Amino acid sequence: MGSIDYGDLIRYGIDILLVSYVIYKLIMLIRGTRAVQLLKGIMVIVVTWLLSKYFELTTLHWMMSQAFTFGVLALVIIFQPELRRALEQLGRGKLFSRTHTSQDDDTLRRMVQEVGKSITYMAKRRIGALIVIERETGLNDYVETGIAINGRVSSELLINIFIPNTPLHDGAVILRKDTVLAAGCYLPLSENTSISKELGTRHRAAIGMSEVSDGVSVVVSEETGQVSFALNGEVRRNLTEEQLTELLLEHLSPPSKGKSMASRWQWRRKHG
Structure with a gap:
């Protein structure tokens, strides 16, 4: 041997x-x-x-x-x-390294807060909106269908984009981290026959986007002002700002940190 x-x-x-x-x-x-x-x-x-x-x-x-x-x-x-x-x-050197720093957490919190503020403002005034936030799946194919913005996320910018009768309001906004990539983007509509007939084109586009990617979509209904959240082909409706923020923090953070970030945000809200 x-x-x-x-x-x-x-x-x-x-x-x-x-x-x-x-x-x-x-x-x-x-x-x-x-x-x-x-x-x-x-x-x-x-x-x-x-x-x-x-x-x-x-x-x-x-x-x-x-x-x-x-x-x-x-x-x-x-x-x-x-x-x-x-x-x-x-x-970009990202295939073999997925580090997550405290700066990433701060960026995520700021982006979520700005999105939450804009959604609350538009929901109260029944301004229709559709915001898609990129996660792991690249959305460049859909970004190219819209008008490039490449600006830092702010509630003011998002609100201005969706004001009725403006050039960019009729379409989706796509975000990557704290950057507004493009507005007026065209998204694939879901062909799921079980979707409620109450849901219009924005909701079908949000669900369709969540079916072909892992991105999250936030919708404001122009008819009712209800806020909805779409992920993995499913939609949650009639959300408050707090509920929306918790969902965004949970699903946009790394798996090991998502729920802890959402709970910390909720504790801060309660204790000022």
Whole structure:
């Protein structure tokens, strides 16, 4: 029995850890996007190919083999938004580092407060509004459909954008951290047939956006002044400013800090 080469074991161990980490980051990258459903479809094709080979189903096996032949090009086309986002994050040095500092917390709190103030103002006056806040899934494709703003988030700016009969009021505003990226953006409408008939185009756009990305959407109804919050294809309606702020802090903060930030904000509100 030969001696154990500990150098090779260490090298293999490092190799496995690196590959595992890359796979983990790729999974986190596509989490909450349409790529998850597409990957399930790919798994069905792979299983079909294996079964056709095992049971010697010649014609079906040939068809699956052709699908693999042209599959690489198809994957590049289908996953183009996700691939572009991954390359952008790699270029910015963000793919392998996700640090969260106290400065990020301060920025998030300020942004949430400004959004909350603007939503409260518009809800009281029944000014229709739709605000989308980007999380992990890049929204550049939708940003490009609107008018670039690239200004710091403030309640005054958001209110002015949605004032009726102004050039940018009819569309969505997209935020990234504390920056208003664009206004007047077009969003995909949800095709979910179970959505209440009471909900109009803004709500359907908010839900549709939450179905194709992990971003959060905030809606003010022009008819009722009700405030709604959409995430993961679901909508919560008739929210107060406090409830909206807690939801934003909870879902925009890192998983380990979201609820604690929301509870701290609530404690500060109660104790002045």
